[in-house]
Amino acid sequence: MYRTSRPADAWPSTSASGHCHARRTRLPGGGDAVLMARILEAASLAWWGEPLRLWTERVPAPAGSATANRRLDAELFRPVAAGGAGLRAVLLGYADGAADLVLVAHRARLDAASLRMVADVLTERAPYERFRPEEPGRVVVDDEAVKRWREADYSGVVEWAAGDSGAGDRTGVVTVALGGSAPEDGSADVVAKVAVAAGLVLGRYEGRPRPVVAGLTGVPGRPAGALGVFEAGVLLALDLSGASTVAELVAESARIIGGDGGWCDARRYADLCAEAGGRVLVGLLAGELDGPAGDRVPCQTAPFPLTLVPGRAEDGGLLLDVRHRLADVDEESARRFARHLARAYERLTDAGDDLVPGDVELLDEPERRHVIGLGRPARPLSPRGERTDRRIEDVFAARVADRPEAVALVGEHHSLTYAELDERATRGAAALRAAGVRPGERVGVCLERSPDLVVTMLAVLKAGAAYVPMDPAYPADRLTFTARDAALRVVVADGKFPRGDGLTVVTPERLAAHGDDGPSGEVGGSGDAAYVIYTSGSTGRPKGVVVPHRNVVALLSATAGDTPGDTPGGTPGGTETENDFGLGPGDTWANFHSSAFDFSVWEIWGALLTGARLVVVPYWISRSPEEFRDLLARERVTVLNQTPSAFAQLMEADRGRAERLAVRLVIFGGEPLDVRPLPGWFDRYPDCRLVNMYGITETTVHVTAQTVTRREALAGSRSVGRALPGWHVYVLDERGRPAPCGVPGEIYVGGAGVATGYLGLPELTEQRFVPDPFAGGRMYRSGDGGRLRPDGLLEHLGRLDTQVKVRGFRIELDEVRNVLLDDPSVTSAAVVLRDGETGDAALTRLAAYVTPQGADPAAVRRRAAKVLPEHMLPATITALPALPLTVNGKLDVRSLPEPAPAPAAAGEDLTGTLTALWESLLGVPVGGDDNFFELGGNSLLAIRLVYAMRERGLPAPPMRELYLHPTVNGLARVLGHE
Structure with missing residues (x-):
């Protein structure tokens, strides 16, 4: 804990009135105005060198009446300028003979003790001789420190409160009683405990282990009876x-506030400001414990977003005024802060000597129950015509029975009806059983996006097995690892799958050719695994998440709508149907995402279990926004699921097109959504509903839903909405306690979506899937930061660990790092996320750093490419002599240099425009045989390259050609520009 100080004339200048404080003294007999005027004139001549006037006014109403109180408030809150005396004295006489003496002073001229002294002398509570008009010497402080104090920012955005940008300098006041057993004469102890309690609450609210609280207190050795400014600022960390x-924190705070801690130099002050994140949100006016709280206005405008003023009630009890700038902190948040501060104060007062800060609980039991209830959905999960504890293929069979001739699946220039899809999947299931697949085991599926992929998934389920999706674009080493880890005996692939001992590869053609389509018999229950999806793992290897059938059925029950019909429904922006998407047979969905990305679970089964039509988007079309946009228009897609990165490209491709899309519902997921670019979409598609959903693979794709309207877009909302019916969320602190409203913590998810666990990893399953102490059952510890707002909406604040999202893919940086460390030429490695100065999603990429400096980055990257899929491969690898470390021995990310550009390969002369385009887009030198993706390119930058080529009059290649010929020379040959 440290402290510093500053003279009062360096007090933060939020407004002129923020510098002023006032006192009111009730005079039942009207007071002797003549005597007061003489005293004031004598004192002012001695002190200010010019006479001060006592203003008198008759108020035609009795004291305490509404009229009298309005006039009194007008005087108490009318500011006075710092020039001249900086003091105004007004005597208000009332019709019943009583009077109020109002004194208003500027803190640059009189501190609180001086103002109190003037009031005591004018009312004859103290003799005139108490004044000591000789000006004392000023406190000597470091000039650089004074400069820093005056330039410091005593404000800042309060993340856990809602401010009113139009409030100006208006200040609200919340008053709370301070309980406990503090001694009546322990003013210094009270102030110290208030400071520690405030720091404890602020630390919890801000997630800071060393919160900084400011205080205004008296200068040590203040001359008795002197008028002037003898206040100093302190910072407590x-x-x-x-x-x-x-107890130790309180004792240290009392020592510092009392002035025994020694002055702090400018460097220490700068360090404390840095600890506060460059802002000080909470300040304490420490010298205001004299007399009843109603007799003073300690600050006309709060100098800090939250300004704390301890005082005493008429009965001598302790009170705390929390004065809050309405522009920064709304009244509800100020009340919550005051309530938690009072609870912390009481705990500090009654605590034993061994109490540590983490033991202080901010919530009482009623508030605890209230906060837990905020994470509950608006309505319970209820069946929509069928039970939610069914298997996926059983629900699909009901859709087949409803509309057997309706088109279920479209792709590769042909379609399948529900009856045809059912028949092909049944034959495929028989083929799998003939290959030895037994109910309950796992079957690998490694196919391109096509109708065969969907048929195969359904066939696996019909055979009573669970499918394990794998992307054919993944490196052979990763496919081999997945097959081995999942103990696969059978994989359905196109024949290119890497062979392994005891592994049978079955082609889709073999499944389709099987003639036995008879019944399969009993295949299991709704609690059996439906699929196992592998996600990035911090241990250096992917981990399989086991999800049962009933979770998927529950997800569709939670979102489909009460009465799905042939006509798509939905209420754009309607909060009464927030989780009701009106899904039904009249919809057409697009299967845009890889089967290895759990967004595809929602796309495929969301369509087929609601009787809708599913359009499978080929990989190459999914990489080309213009071709994808044409497909959406051609197929009349109504339900679209997108990562924000992909949707940004789609909006660009759609801009200026005459034909409008039929999309009525857009679901965002996979990565945080920046809502600010969305008003353009609202302008073009005012009836299209946009929904931001927060989800986790371990909790079955989606957890919450927030309809995004133009209002949220303009406000830059980060809300991901409320929990879906059947799901519930908590935001808990590091001890597993519910965090107060608006306070950050870790998101936990319970309810119908919680997965079975991690395949073959019981210890990790036990760590992440933990007992739910509030609702029973289990909950998933997400590792995501979040906060619950008072209205029950959840805000997602990003990862708490090393996990990041890149274009919708969840990546553990430690997994990438461990792959790099497997290279024998690498002794140490670090992987960080670089998103460019603009935060542009297209520029977001992984950057790796390795030692020693003699390591060959190109060779290291080539080896990593054999293990990592493209989205996990670092765009750049920089060799360093050593990784920079902090004083604590941790990686100093801020000291890592900018990524080194990939070396340009020698190549033939090419069209200058084409080479310049690549260099401009990638920001590195480009040689003729350099690989676009090895230079840092990705799918989003590839799209931009195609647009840029078109703008410059070059032939724009199909996206497939860029992937097949990713060098300048290769692309030039394709375009005929050798």
């Missing part, structure tokens, strides 16, 4: 790590 008990 409270260590909440548990290294100090709360």
